[in-house]
Amino acid sequence: MPAHARPGRPWITTMTRRDPGEGHRPATSLELLFDLTFVVAVAQAAKNLEHAITEDHTPTGTVAYLMTFAAIWWAWMLFTWFANFFDTDDVPYRLLTIVQIAGSLGLAAGIPAMANLDFRVAVISYVVMRTAYIAQWIRARRHTTDPLRTVATRTIILNGICQLGWIAFLAVPKAWIIPAWIIWFAFDIATPALAGWDARTGGHTGHLVERYGLFTIIVLGETITAATMAITAGLDKGGHLIELLVLAGGGLVTCFAIWWLYFDYQTNTAPAGKRWQQYLWGYGHLLVFAAVAAVGAGLALAAEHIAEAGHHTRPSAWILGGAITVPAAVFLGMSALFDSIAEANCDWVRVRLLAAGALAVLAATALAPTAGLPLTAVATGAILAVLVAIEVTGAHRRTRTA
Secondary structure, X not given: OOOOOOOOOOOOOOXXXXXXXXXXXXXXXXXXXXXXXXXXXXXXXXXHXXXXXXXXXXXXXXXXXXXXXXXXXXXXXXXXXXXXXXXXXXXXXXXXXXXXXXXXXXXXXXXXXXXXXXXXXXXXHHHHHHHHHHHHHHHHHHHOOOOHXXXXXXXXXXXXXXXXXXXXXXXXXXXXXXXXXXXXXXXXXXXXXXXXXXXXXXXXXXXHHHHHXXXXXXXXXXXXXXXXXXXXXXXHOOOOHHHHHHHHHHHHHHHHHHHHHHHHOOOOOXXXXXXXXXXXXXXXXXXXXXXXXXXXXXXXXXHHHHHOOOOOOOOOHHHHHHHHHHHHHHHHHHHHHHHHHHOOOOXXXXXXXXXXXXXXXXXXXXXOOOOOHHHHHHHHHHHHXXXXXXXXXXXXXXXXXX
């Protein structure tokens, strides 16, 4: 065989479950490609939130943002957990994943219309994704034994019912759309629990932690990109150079501190814990991902407001400041929740520290109408940086005394 030739790959292989006791296995290139396609949907959701706040529709815009982000997160999470159970990288697996990727792009295209309660494109795209997902479980069921065979059977039935429900949802009168969506989505996200999912019965918990971490990095990257583009656009308009640079500095410190706190000081033991710990950790990441993406929207809003100073009176400085501080506080609050409840080895000192940091960040909102948005961003970044410094010095002290 020539040196440049590559080994052949079977077209179809048996879909067997992952060994929970196997060594570390990094994310595949297909998983990374799947994650990257969701950046488009995340960016659309954040842009819609930014536009809604600009138009002074903050309450309805926030609800729409959480609805759209929940749909994005749920589609991503189902693929991630399935790929953690089964990793059969054959041709049918790849083709069905491509169908799911196409559905995610359609979902992204339908997000702007969702803000006006038009769910047609989003629902159709979502059903396409979930149909391919059901097909993956049908394949898995043929080649597995209990307990995952029973889980597969229940998953197929429950998800089939879900998709019929989403199709019927398109006929719901507009006045009832939001309550109907909430009720049916609640049923949708309950299907893994009803089916009996448990990360310990199949898959690899270490790989699951890595996949969540990679998506966090992707969302952080989108946040930095959105804020950078808005600040660049503001600089192109001329003037306000110092304010925009201060805002950029505060935003960068905020994003970097979020990365540091998430990756260095989370124990991530919940996926290997009891089922309720797995679900709290897995589902709670919805607010982590949504908060990180919302930080980018808040920084972009601040940059636009600074660049357009004197031309727009809406929204108020309090709302603009809160668009930066509230998501950062939610991130800290969820970190405290994971540490205090989901993780088996709770560190109450760290929990109190994160909770105090969240309250301090929320208090920084008061700077917006008095000191301005750039200093609000700087204060947010400074508080997060102090939390990082405390964590670093504490870890160093524990290492020296060990």
